Each structure stands twice: as C-alpha cells, then as structure tokens.
Amino acid sequence: MDVFITGIIMGTFYALMALGLSLIFGSLKIVNFAHGEFFMIGAYAYALIAINLKIPLVFVLFSVVFIGIILGVTVERLLMRPLYQKFTEWGAMRDEYAIIITFGLSLFLMNLANQIFGPYPISGPGLRPLRERIMIGDIVMMSSHRIIAFGVGAGVLIIAILLVRYSPWGKVIQAVSQNRFGASIAGINSTQVSSIVFGISGALAGLSGALLCPIFSAEPFVGALPAVKSFVIVVLGGMGSVPGSILGAYLLGVFEQFGAVYISYTYRDTFGFLILILVLLLRPQGIFGEKAREV
Amino acid sequence: MNTSIDLRSYWKKCRQVIEEKRALDLIFSLMSLLVIAILPIFLTSAYWHGVLVVAMFYALAAIGWNLLGGYTGQFSIAPGAFCLIGMYSSALLVHYWDWNPYLGIFMSVVSTATIGLLLGWICLRLRGPYLALTTIAFAEIIRGVIRFSYDITRGDLGLSVPKLYGSGVGHLDYYYTFLLVVVIVQIFLYFLIKSKIGLYLQSIRDDEVAASGRGVNVVWWKTFAFALSSLICGLAGGLYVHFIGLASPEMGLLMNSGLIIGMAVIGGMGTLAGPLVGGLILHPLSEYVREFGVQHMVVFSFLIIVVVRFWRAGLYGSLKNILERLIFHG
Numbered sequence: 001m002d003v004f005i006t007g008i009i010m011g012t013f014y015a016l017m018a019l020g021l022s023l024i025f026g027s028l029k030i031v032n033f034a035h036g037e038f039f040m041i042g043a044y045a046y047a048l049i050a051i052n053l054k055i056p057l058v059f060v061l062f063s064v065v066f067i068g069i070i071l072g073v074t075v076e077r078l079l080m081r082p083l084y085q086k087f088t089e090w091g092a093m094r095d096e097y098a099i100i101i102t103f104g105l106s107l108f109l110m111n112l113a114n115q116i117f118g119p120y121p122i123s124g125p126g127l128r129p130l131r132e133r134i135m136i137g138d139i140v141m142m143s144s145h146r147i148i149a150f151g152v153g154a155g156v157l158i159i160a161i162l163l164v165r166y167s168p169w170g171k172v173i174q175a176v177s178q179n180r181f182g183a184s185i186a187g188i189n190s191t192q193v194s195s196i197v198f199g200i201s202g203a204l205a206g207l208s209g210a211l212l213c214p215i216f217s218a219e220p221f222v223g224a225l226p227a228v229k230s231f232v233i234v235v236l237g238g239m240g241s242v243p244g245s246i247l248g249a250y251l252l253g254v255f256e257q258f259g260a261v262y263i264s265y266t267y268r269d270t271f272g273f274l275i276l277i278l279v280l281l282l283r284p285q286g287i288f289g290e291k292a293r294e295v
Numbered sequence: 296m297n298t299s300i301d302l303r304s305y306w307k308k309c310r311q312v313i314e315e316k317r318a319l320d321l322i323f324s325l326m327s328l329l330v331i332a333i334l335p336i337f338l339t340s341a342y343w344h345g346v347l348v349v350a351m352f353y354a355l356a357a358i359g360w361n362l363l364g365g366y367t368g369q370f371s372i373a374p375g376a377f378c379l380i381g382m383y384s385s386a387l388l389v390h391y392w393d394w395n396p397y398l399g400i401f402m403s404v405v406s407t408a409t410i411g412l413l414l415g416w417i418c419l420r421l422r423g424p425y426l427a428l429t430t431i432a433f434a435e436i437i438r439g440v441i442r443f444s445y446d447i448t449r450g451d452l453g454l455s456v457p458k459l460y461g462s463g464v465g466h467l468d469y470y471y472t473f474l475l476v477v478v479i480v481q482i483f484l485y486f487l488i489k490s491k492i493g494l495y496l497q498s499i500r501d502d503e504v505a506a507s508g509r510g511v512n513v514v515w516w517k518t519f520a521f522a523l524s525s526l527i528c529g530l531a532g533g534l535y536v537h538f539i540g541l542a543s544p545e546m547g548l549l550m551n552s553g554l555i556i557g558m559a560v561i562g563g564m565g566t567l568a569g570p571l572v573g574g575l576i577l578h579p580l581s582e583y584v585r586e587f588g589v590q591h592m593v594v595f596s597f598l599i600i601v602v603v604r605f606w607r608a609g610l611y612g613s614l615k616n617i618l619e620r621l622i623f624h625g
Contacts, residue, residue, distance in 0.1 A: 031424040079604060096370045096422030097603065100560060103427075104599035107553045111592040221541065224549075228435070231428055239424075270439040273432035280421060280429050 003257045011253025012153045016208035017225070017230040018245040019160060020201025025237055026177030026240035027190075028083060028199045030098035034075070035205055037109035042206025043218035044070055044113065047124035057125070064210040065203045072202025084191060106227075114220035114261025121217035122290065124210075124271070149211040156207060157246075160200065164242060172284050173197060177240060232272045235279050305464050307390060314489075316619060320567035322487040323611075323618070327572060328478055335467060344466035346582045347575075351473040352535045355576025357558040358480060359527030364556065365565035366488065367520040368500030372427050373414070375552035376434035377525040379544065381532025383448065384461060385442055385454045386542035398458050400533035407529025408522050416522025422503075431549065436600055438547035453543030460568045476534060477571070485567060496520055500565075528555075550592065557599040563609030572611045 016040060024032050045067045050060045077270040079101050083094060126145035133174025164170040176193045184190045208226070209218075216222055233252050252272070259271055330349070360374040365386050384406040385399035394402075415432055418426055418565060428570045443489055448454060487493055495516045498506035507513045536542045545551070562573020577598075581591030608616065 022555060025424075029424075031428060033427075079600065082604070096364075099372075099424065099427045100371050103553060104557065104596050104603060107550060107557075107592060107596035108600060111590050115590045115593050167436050173566070227385070231431075235428060247611075270321060270443075272435055273436045273439075276432045277417070277429055277436075280425055281417065 001164065004254060007254030007257035009150045009253075010257065011214055011250035012150055012157060013208045013222055014226070014229055014233055014253050015157055015246050015249035016153055016204045017226050018233040018249045019157065019242065020204040021230050021234050022237070022240055022242055022245040023164070023173065023177075023197045024201050025234060026242075027173060027180070028080070028141065028194055029240075030080075030083065030229070031102070031234075032201070033227070034106040035097065035104040035201070035230060036223030036225075037106050037113075037224050038071060038202045038205035038223070039209035040113060040218065040220065040223035041109065042072060042209030043124075043213040043216070044122065044209075044214045044221060045206065046210035047122045047218045050124045051122075061207065061210055064206050066252060068203035068206025069199040070202075071114075071206070072198035072200070073195050075105065075202070076198035077129055080194060080198070081191075084194075093216070106223075110220050110223070111268060117218075117220065119220060120249060121219040121222075123217040124213040126214040153208065156204070160204060161242065169196060190275055229272060232276045235276050302555075307566045307625030312623060316623070317485075317489060318565075319615065321482070324481050324568035324571050325478070327568065327575065328474060328481070330434075331575065332474055335470065339540045341466050343579075346418070346579055346618045348466060348469050348473050348538060348577035349535075350575050351470075351477055352531050352538070353472075353555060353558055353578050355473070355477055355480065355531035355534075356528050356555045356575045357368075357562065357570035358484065359524045359531065360486065360555055361559045361564060361566075361570040362496075362527065363520050363524035365498060365559060365569070366493065367496045367517065368530050369422075369517065370427055370521065370550070371414075371418075371430040371521070372552050372556070373430040373434040373525070374524075374528050374555040375549070376430075376437045376547050377407050377411065378532035378535070378551070379437060379441065379547035380410055380525075382509050382536040382546060383454075384408070384529075385419060385533040386454050386536050387447070389452055389456055389537075396457060396537045400530070400537065403533030404526055405527050407532070408526040411525025411529075412518055412522040412546075414525070415518035418521070421515060434547060434549065434552060437594035438544050441547065442544045448542075448544070449543075451544060456463075456540050456542055458540045459534075459537040473534060473538075476530070480530075481567065481571065488567060491517075492516070497565075553599075554595065556594055561598055561602050561609055563612035563615070566609075566615060568610040568615075569609055573609070576610070 017035065019037050021032060024030065027107050027283075042064050045064045049055070050057060050065055053060075056151075079100075083098060126143075139193055164173060172183070172193055173196065175186070175188055176190050181192050183193075209223070212226075229252060230249075233248040234245050236252065237246070237248030252275075256272070296533055326560065331347065333539055334347070338344070356374050356378055359377075360371070363369050365370055381403040385403040389396055391402060414430070418429055440481040442450055444450070448477045459472070471482075488496075493510045495506070496510055498509070499513055499516060504512055531545070558573035558577050559570040560573075562571065563569025577595065581595055584591050584594055606613070
C-alpha cells in the first residue's frame with residue numbers, strides 16, 4: 001500500500017512533465033529533448049528564490065510558473081520558428097532539425113547551469129518542514145511536504161487538463177494538433193498556438209521541478225531522469241494523446257516503485273528504456289494514440 | 296539529332312563537374328590530414344599530441360555518424376554508445392583472455408557491426424523523433440548494462456587495458472596510427488559515396504518513398520548504413536581504448552554522443568570533409584577554452600544551436616561553396 005501511494009504521488013509529477021511534452025508533440029509533431037532542462041530550471045528557480053528572497057512559498061511557486069512560461073515562449077520564439085517554414089538547404093529534414101536543436105539546447109542549458117551554479121546540489125525549503133510526517137490510515141506514513149506537493153501538483157494537473165479540454169484556448173490547441181493546416185485556414189494563428197503550448201509546457205515542467213526540489217535538490221543534471229521518464233510515458237500513452245500520457249504517467253509511477261522494490265533497484269531505469277523500445281516496436285501508437293500511417 | 300548529341304555532351308560535362316566537385320572534398324580532407332601529419336614538427340609538446348589523437352578519435356566517430364545522419368538521413372543519437380561497445384568488446388577480450396590488442400580491435404569492429412545491423416533492423420520502420428527516442432533508449436540501456444555489471448566490467452571504476460604499443464612509448468606512434476586509419480576510412484568513404492551505394496543512401500535521405508519507387512532496396516541500404524556507421528564508431532572506440540588504456544562507461548553518456556553529432560553538424564553535415572574538419576578543430580578548441588575556466592560543453596552546445604539555426608552549411612560547407620566558386624566559376 002505504501003509502495004502504491006508513493007507510485008501515485010510520483011505519477012502525478014511525471015504526469016505534469018509528460019502533459020507538456022505531449023502537448024508539444026501534438027501541435028508541432030516534434031519531441032522536445034530539452035524538456036528535462038525546463039524541470040531543472042524550475043527546480044533552481046524555486047530553490048534560489050525561496051532561499052534569497054524569503055517570500056511566502058505560494059508566491060515562489062507562482063514566480064516559478066511565470067519563469068517557466070517565459071522560458072518556453074522564448075525557446076519557441078528563438079529556435080522553433082524555422083519549423084513552420086519550408087526548408088531549402090536540408091531538404092525535408094524538419095524532424096532532424098527539431099531533434100538537433102532541442103538536443104543542443106538541452107546540452108546548453110545543462111552545462112550553463114553547471115557553469116553558473118556549479119555541480120553542487122542546492123536544496124529548497126519544503127512546503128512544510130521536511131521532517132514532519134502525516135499518517136494516512138494506520139500503516140502509511142508520508143512526509144507532509146510530499147502530500148502537499150502532491151495536492152498542488154494534482155490540482156494544477158486537473159486545471160491544465162480542464163483548460164485544454166474546455167477553454168477556448170484549449171479548443172484552439174486541439175484544433176491545431178488535429179490538423180495544423182486546416183486550423184490555419186479556419187483563421188487560427190497556429191504560430192501563436194505553438195507559443196502558448198511551449199509556455200504551458202515550460203510552466204508545467206518548471207512547477208514539477210519546483211515541487212520536487214526539496215526532495216531531489218536542484219543540480220545541473222537533475223533534469224535528465226524525469227525527461228527520460230516523460231519520453232517513456234509519452235510513447236507509452238501514445239504520442240500527442242493527453243489522456244494517454246496521464247494514464248501512462250500513473251502506470252509508470254506505480255510500476256517503477258513496485259519494480260524497484262520487488263525486482264532490481266539498480267536496473268530500474270533500464271526497464272523504462274526497455275518498455276520504450278518494446279512499445280515503439282510492437283504498438284507504436286501507444287495505448288490511446290491514433291494510428292498514423294507513417295511512424 | 297544534333298540537339299541530342301548536344302545534350303549528351305552537356306550531360307557528360309555536368310557529370311565531370313560533379314565528379315570534380317566531389318573530388319574536391321577528398322582533396323581538401325587529405326590536405327587537412329597532411330597538415331596534421333606535419334604538425335608534430337612544429338608542435339613538440341606531448342600534451343598537444345595527445346589532444347590531437349583524441350581529436351582524431353572524435354573526428355573518426357563523427358565521420359561514422361555522418362554516414363548515417365548526414366548521408367542517409369537517419370538521426371541516430373547513439374554514436375557514443377557504439378564507441379562504448381567498441382571500447383568494451385576489445386577491453387574485455389584483452390583483459391580476461393589476454394588477446395592481442397590488434398585482434399581485440401578487430402573483434403570490436405565485428406561486434407559493433409553486428410549490433411549496428413541488429414539496431415538498424417529494429418529501427419527500420421521508425422523515423423524522425425521515434426528513431427531518435429529508440430536510439431537514445433538503446434544508448435542508455437547499453438550504458439546501464441555496462442555500468443551495473445560490476446562483476447565483469449568493474450562498473451564506474453573502469454577496466455584498465457594494455458596500450459597498443461606498450462607503455463613506454465610517447466604519443467607520436469598513436470598519432471600516426473590514428474592518422475593512417477582516418478586516411479584509409481576517408482578514402483574508402485569517398486569511393487563508397489561516389490559509387491551507386493552512395494547515391495542509394497542519399498536518395499533515401501532525400502525521399503524515401505521516391506527512392507523505393509525507383510527500385511532502391513530501402514530496407515537493405517538503411518540497415519547497411521547503420522552497420523557501417525556503427526562499425527566506424529566501433530573502430531574508433533577500439534583504437535581509443537588502447538590509447539588511453541582505460542575503458543569506462545563515461546563514453547556512453549548522451550553528452551558524448553552530443554559532442555560527436557555536434558562535430559559533424561558544425562563541420563558540415565552530408566559532406567565528406569565536414570566531420571573531419573569539425574573534429575580536428577573543435578576538440579583542440581575545447582581543450583584550449585578549458586584553460587580559461589569555461590566549461591567546453593557550454594561553448595560547444597551554443598555553437599551547435601547557432602550553426603543549426605542560422606548557418607546550416609557548417610564550417611566546411613561554407614568553405615566548400617567559396618572554393619567551388621573560385622575553382623569552377625572563375
């Protein structure tokens with residue numbers, strides 16, 4: 001039971017990461033390899049603001065979200081614009097451009113953080129004192145920071161899903177991810193939508209980094225693991241499918257905890273990759289994805 | 296009648312120009328390697344000899360990746376993993392069964408070619424982001440397996456391996472060995488790219504459907520490119536491990552793959568001399584930058600972003616344009 005609840009809690013943070021990645025894949029059909037670095041920057045922003053400015057943590061979380069939005073929109077503005085034009089020099093190598101540019105961005109942000117902050121982990125304060133525990137029922141005991149972070153994460157996740165589902169902006173995002181060209185004929189500014197999507201994804205990844213910061217500590221390479229997990233999730237749930245990635249996140253969160261406890265702790269990350277390759281080979285559309293002709 | 300003869304002679308002339316332009320690549324890369332060959336006369340510090348050996352290792356790996364990424368259009372993010380496989384397959388054989396290092400390097404070539412063939416076969420149906428994700432997963436699995444098999448590979452501690460020419464020799468022997476290998480690989484690739492096979496590979500990059508429509512066996516040539524590219528990376532890894540004398544899983548880090556890909560991209564993708572120039576210039580540059588206390592990866596990844604975003608021809612690509620204008624258009 002303890003393992004299961006830990007899995008659900010981790011699953012929520014994975015879902016926050018995977019949702020952004022999935023939205024980006026939906027609207028642009030690219031994989032953002034720099035997603036883990038959004039997480040890393042969120043963690044750093046949380047730790048540094050909370051330690052240096054000493055403002056209430058709610059405002060810190062808000063400013064992290066703000067920084068995430070700015071980061072996402074800037075990345076889209078500076079680097080993603082050529083995706084909408086037709087390439088001449090590289091032929092039709094649009095996917096390849098996106099892979100290299102996001103991969104390069106990931107390396108850049110990682111090493112820039114290493115250069116500026118050094119390789120030492122910086123830990124932020126917990127939302128509640130980190131030692132404090134809460135009993136759930138009779139046997140399960142959790143640190144209260146984890147519970148509150150889980151609450152905040154789940155709340156934001158639900159709000160984000162509702163926004164994507166029902167708000168006018170969300171409808172626009174859905175339209176673009178269904179058919180970019182058709183949406184632009186219907187009068188939707190698809191470039192702007194990409195900006196919004198990148199902003200949302202940056203905000204979600206940054207928030208998840210901020211919430212996990214007291215547990216994992218901010219360090220330059222902290223983003224690699226969550227990023228890889230969100231790739232696995234997004235593939236598992238079907239590329240670009242929002243419900244698929246949420247379900248995939250919880251599945252992975254729970255499986256991983258059980259695997260780490262019952263199978264092998266050292267190989268637990270390797271299992272994730274094995275899942276990724278197997279899903280890509282056997283069921284490339286994932287759990288909920290639509291079947292596309294070209295994979 | 297007359298016009299058809301004209302056309303034929305026109306085509307002949309065109310072909311000739313294309314051939315000459317392609318030869319320019321080879322001549323340029325051989326000339327830059329000649330510069331490397333005579334460099335030790337002026338540069339006598341053993342440290343810089345070592346740096347250049349490592350630079351040639353990276354150049355070799357980048358050349359291998361360029362065959363797959365630049366010419367065939369399959370963006371694998373696993374060149375570092377293949378170097379790692381090459382390193383360990385030689386290191387393990389030499390360490391446990393006392394094989395001759397030459398035989399070990401040969402076996403690392405064989406094993407990487409086999410694994411490359413296998414990975415290429417797995418990745419056949421995948422393209423774009425899916426291919427990149429699969430190769431990342433493959434690279435991380437390989438690194439994880441090697442890191443966590445403590446009993447055999449000693450994990451992060453690394454496996455010490457005898458050097459190729461014994462321990463008392465300076466860097467210059469390795470220097471010329473690497474140089475020879477790079478020259479051979481470069482000449483081989485020139486003839487490969489010139490032949491029909493090279494055209495098959497490039498047609499797959501430009502338009503896979505059209506290529507298969509014209510009778511190119513896309514399945515086979517993609518696997519072939521995967522195998523050959525990983526073979527070159529494995530050769531580089533096998534040579535490298537007997538130069539530094541230590542096999543450690545650090546080579547398989549995604550950052551190293553990024554380094555190799557970045558060298559090919561900054562040098563100029565899809566050109567023969569591009570990755571060579573990229574490797575030979577960028578690695579010494581990053582060593583130089585390190586002296587100022589700047590992380591070399593910061594500069595490096597920034598360069599990758601700028602080149603891919605604004606200057607897609609790369610170093611050699613732009614140089615080639617200038618040279619061609621000078622030579623062929625007066």
